[in-house]
Amino acid sequence: MKKSKRSKMQAVSFSTVLCLLLALTVTACGSGNGNSATEPNASLNSAVNEPAETTNETNPAEEELKAEAGAKLTVWEAKEQVEYMKQLAADFEKEYGVPVKVEEMAGGDQGARLATDGPSKLAADVLTLPHDQIGQAVKAGLLLPNDVFEEETKSTMVETAIQASTYDGILYGYPKSVETYALFYNKDLIPEAPKTWDDVVAFANTYNKPKENKFAIMWEFVGYYSYPFIGSFGGYIYGDNNTNTKDIGLNNEGTVKGFTFLQSLKGILPLNAGDITYDVKTQLFQEGKLAMNIDGPWSVAAFKDHVNLGVAPLPKGPDGQDSISFSGVKSYYVNSYTAYPVAGRLFAHFASNKENQLKNFEMTGAIPANIEAGEAPQIKDDPIISGFFEQFQHSVPMPSISEIKSVWDPLKAAFVSLWNDPSLDVKKTLDQTVSTIQADLASK
Amino acid sequence: MHKKKGAALLSVIPGLGQFYNRQWLKGLIFLLVGAVGIYFIVFNLTGYLHGLVTLGEFPSRMVKVGKLTRMVEGDHSIFMMIDGLIALLALLFYSAFHVLNIRDAFLVGAARDRGEPIHSFGESLRHMGRKNFAYLVLVIPFVAVVFLTILPLVFSVLLAFTNFADPILPPAHLVDWVGFGNFMKMLSLDVWSSTFSGVLIWTLIWAIIATVTTYIGGVLIAVLIHQPRVRCKKLWRTLLIVPFAIPNMISLLVMRNMFNNQFGPINSYLRAMGLDGVAWLTNPFWAKATVILANMWIGIPVTMILAFGVLTTIPRDMYEAAEVDGAGAFYKFRMVTLPMVLFATAPILIMQFAGNINSFNVIYLMTNGEPVNPNYQYAGHTDLLVTWLYKLALNQSQYSFASVIGIVIFLLVATFSIWSYRRTRSYKEEDMIA
Numbered sequence: 001m002k003k004s005k006r007s008k009m010q011a012v013s014f015s016t017v018l019c020l021l022l023a024l025t026v027t028a029c030g031s032g033n034g035n036s037a038t039e040p041n042a043s044l045n046s047a048v049n050e051p052a053e054t055t056n057e058t059n060p061a062e063e064e065l066k067a068e069a070g071a072k073l074t075v076w077e078a079k080e081q082v083e084y085m086k087q088l089a090a091d092f093e094k095e096y097g098v099p100v101k102v103e104e105m106a107g108g109d110q111g112a113r114l115a116t117d118g119p120s121k122l123a124a125d126v127l128t129l130p131h132d133q134i135g136q137a138v139k140a141g142l143l144l145p146n147d148v149f150e151e152e153t154k155s156t157m158v159e160t161a162i163q164a165s166t167y168d169g170i171l172y173g174y175p176k177s178v179e180t181y182a183l184f185y186n187k188d189l190i191p192e193a194p195k196t197w198d199d200v201v202a203f204a205n206t207y208n209k210p211k212e213n214k215f216a217i218m219w220e221f222v223g224y225y226s227y228p229f230i231g232s233f234g235g236y237i238y239g240d241n242n243t244n245t246k247d248i249g250l251n252n253e254g255t256v257k258g259f260t261f262l263q264s265l266k267g268i269l270p271l272n273a274g275d276i277t278y279d280v281k282t283q284l285f286q287e288g289k290l291a292m293n294i295d296g297p298w299s300v301a302a303f304k305d306h307v308n309l310g311v312a313p314l315p316k317g318p319d320g321q322d323s324i325s326f327s328g329v330k331s332y333y334v335n336s337y338t339a340y341p342v343a344g345r346l347f348a349h350f351a352s353n354k355e356n357q358l359k360n361f362e363m364t365g366a367i368p369a370n371i372e373a374g375e376a377p378q379i380k381d382d383p384i385i386s387g388f389f390e391q392f393q394h395s396v397p398m399p400s401i402s403e404i405k406s407v408w409d410p411l412k413a414a415f416v417s418l419w420n421d422p423s424l425d426v427k428k429t430l431d432q433t434v435s436t437i438q439a440d441l442a443s444k
Numbered sequence: 445m446h447k448k449k450g451a452a453l454l455s456v457i458p459g460l461g462q463f464y465n466r467q468w469l470k471g472l473i474f475l476l477v478g479a480v481g482i483y484f485i486v487f488n489l490t491g492y493l494h495g496l497v498t499l500g501e502f503p504s505r506m507v508k509v510g511k512l513t514r515m516v517e518g519d520h521s522i523f524m525m526i527d528g529l530i531a532l533l534a535l536l537f538y539s540a541f542h543v544l545n546i547r548d549a550f551l552v553g554a555a556r557d558r559g560e561p562i563h564s565f566g567e568s569l570r571h572m573g574r575k576n577f578a579y580l581v582l583v584i585p586f587v588a589v590v591f592l593t594i595l596p597l598v599f600s601v602l603l604a605f606t607n608f609a610d611p612i613l614p615p616a617h618l619v620d621w622v623g624f625g626n627f628m629k630m631l632s633l634d635v636w637s638s639t640f641s642g643v644l645i646w647t648l649i650w651a652i653i654a655t656v657t658t659y660i661g662g663v664l665i666a667v668l669i670h671q672p673r674v675r676c677k678k679l680w681r682t683l684l685i686v687p688f689a690i691p692n693m694i695s696l697l698v699m700r701n702m703f704n705n706q707f708g709p710i711n712s713y714l715r716a717m718g719l720d721g722v723a724w725l726t727n728p729f730w731a732k733a734t735v736i737l738a739n740m741w742i743g744i745p746v747t748m749i750l751a752f753g754v755l756t757t758i759p760r761d762m763y764e765a766a767e768v769d770g771a772g773a774f775y776k777f778r779m780v781t782l783p784m785v786l787f788a789t790a791p792i793l794i795m796q797f798a799g800n801i802n803s804f805n806v807i808y809l810m811t812n813g814e815p816v817n818p819n820y821q822y823a824g825h826t827d828l829l830v831t832w833l834y835k836l837a838l839n840q841s842q843y844s845f846a847s848v849i850g851i852v853i854f855l856l857v858a859t860f861s862i863w864s865y866r867r868t869r870s871y872k873e874e875d876m877i878a
Contacts, residue, residue, distance in 0.1 A: 141616025255582035336515040413818035
């Protein structure tokens with residue numbers, strides 16, 4: 001009984017909460033909506049007009065930008081970075097005289113909360129989004145472009161980060177950190193990281209003991225972690241750097257080759273794809289039964305004290321090509337409903353500068369997106385971070401257009417079914433995957 | 445005679461009828477409420493209602509002033525929808541007030557026609573307190589129910605008739621009414637209809653099996669433990685109630701690991717006994733069987749407790765009489781225990797069935813709908829309608845489709861509940877009296 005009640009509540013709670021929220025806030029701001037729609041110019045406040053009038057093409061933007069009088073900002077930050085953000089907020093207040101309040105909110109939730117809380121004027125002024133969430137936010141008109149600091153951002157951040165924070169040719173983000181997955185290895189079990197998949201197979205043949213749950217290597221069978229079997233072989237998800245949905249590269253020759261190669265690895269990992277969960281591989285790696293684990297920088301803390309950890313780039317493919325991984329770029333974004341758009345820009349710009357990215361690295365281990373910061377000795381010399389950094393050079397940003405949502409499920413299904421059942425025809429299965437994706441795109 | 449008519453007619457403007465009846469204070473209050481009401485209807489509500497119909501005319505957009513981009517706020521269709529609904533409800537409340545106002549003038553007028561003395565304001569209040577106290581108290585919860593329960597429900601139903609889904613996201617886009625378009629898509633578009641029918645069928649199968657297994661299991665265990673010869677009854681009961689006492693969110697996540705094909709303890713035991721393990725969560729058939737097993741583990745204790753309660757109320761002498769008639773253990777169970785238990789717990793059975801249609805936790809936490817089904821749209825083999833709805837709304841931003849499914853779930857639950865409730869009523873009347 002209790003079970004059914006609770007589950008009902010969970011399902012209903014989404015809509016109820018949404019409605020309540022909207023209902024409550026609408027009464028507060030409903031009339032404001034109507035006014036501003038009819039007289040758009042009246043809503044441009046003087047603080048914004050001021051710098052606009054004095055804009056001079058030749059001057060660097062930051063000198064003329066002044067935070068709105070009486071501005072105060074709210075920033076959303078994930079739990080693991082709250083401490084860092086609080087220090088940053090204090091520094092910002094010292095320098096610009098704008099108080100900043102830090103609210104804790106999990107990284108993955110910020111995009112969804114922005115969609116409901118933004119228009120209700122309850123959302124933070126500046127928040128962090130992983131770049132694959134910006135497509136939807138931009139389409140809904142929830143983010144202000146990075147306009148004033150555009151040129152500076154483009155010249156100081158790594159190219160992948162810029163590309164990832166850009167949507168439809170407009171730069172929105174102030175890149176903060178980059179991440180990608182790489183090969184974690186237990187130095188006690190395998191002293192030297194294998195360079196190629198052949199080396200991995202050779203090692204697995206001596207090491208694997210399925211009965212004792214000892215395995216050479218594991219990764220999760222979802223599109224994100226399995227992408228190297230597409231990208232490294234010439235396959236791709238959408239054409240034109242993952243922006244052209246008319247061109248799906250998931251059943252081209254390269255992808256077929258990659259999936260066929262993937263099937264050849266079943267011998268060293270004789271398990272069902274569904275059994276390799278994050279929990280399972282994390283535990284095996286901690287226990288020293290799993291020699292190699294494909295994982296990202298967010299897991300380093302979980303392993304550091306348990307295993308003799310090394311991080312290396314992913315093994316090279318059968319033709320000697322580098323394995324291309326998906327990378328994620330986290331950037332600060334300014335909420336388009338903010339009451340203090342200039343202060344918001346200043347904060348996002350300040351928070352993403354070189355010094356603060358290095359500070360973030362020291363406090364939380366986030367890998368800088370700033371080129372100069374990436375060359376700082378503490379990053380270059382860190383054996384673990386440099387492993388990720390090396391892999392990052394061979395990565396492509398995850399697609400940020402929201403049509404990527406049509407891909408993840410069918411792609412996962414393709415990986416899982418081709419892995420579980422090696423007798424399946426690769427080309428046929430992938431054709432099916434592509435037609436599923438196309439049907440889904442067409443149904444919207 | 446003419447007074448009641450006159451009063452009622454004058455009351456078209458609230459308060460005038462009361463003035464005519466010489467109830468000055470009451471009339472003044474009515475007039476004020478009426479004036480405020482009309483004011484809001486004319487200046488605010490009509491705008492909101494218009495918004496409910498159009499769902500906005502200007503989307504928000506970005507304007508560039510010099511180097512700075514500024515957002516110009518436009519209409520937010522979803523907010524307008526809620527605004528409009530609130531306005532609609534307010535209008536209904538006002539109409540109710542207006543009708544009551546006319547009725548009041550009419551009744552007092554009629555009393556005057558009969559030559560009865562009219563109440564003073566104080567007397568009216570006292571009269572109201574005496575005669576309509578229940579209604580007065582009920583007004584508060586009624587208003588709360590209307591705004592906190594009915595409004596969100598109507599809102600979520602209305603979403604099904606809009607195109608509020610991924611590419612059309614406010615505030616940069618305006619949402620439009622599309623009538624039954626989403627329902628048609630759900631039935632006619634292949635990608636949607638095949639998923640919909642597949643998930644619907646599995647939901648029904650799941651609800652039936654999950655209800656029957658937990659019910660039979662619970663009753664059987666209760667009867668077994670209730671046997672006079674069984675010792676340590678308390679111990680058994682405590683042990684069996686433990687699964688229910690642990691938050692099922694935790695136990696389900698633990699079970700997810702227990703049923704892991706390669707690393708889970710269950711397959712390890714099986715292998716230790718020389719059997720091949722079962723692909724519990726990765727094979728579509730076994731995944732379905734596993735969620736039903738897990739559901740039994742959580743659900744049986746509930747029925748068991750209920751059955752215990754009923755068993756203790758069955759009079760001993762019924763069994764003694766049965767024994768005198770020469771009934772064996774099975775016959776006693778069939779003729780005495782089972783009807784009594786069934787009679788007392790049948791309404792619970794319906795509620796469990798309805799609840800199982802919406803069994804979110806077991807599926808979402810245990811399998812998350814997996815194993816993946818390449819032919820489904822955003823759903824896996826074990827997804828129920830309700831978990832599919834969740835995925836559509838939260839992961840895919842397909843709000844209008846999610847809301848279509850919400851309506852389907854509501855229809856299902858309502859139909860089955862009413863249907864089976866009727867059946868138990870007739871069952872009760874025929875069998876128990878005889």
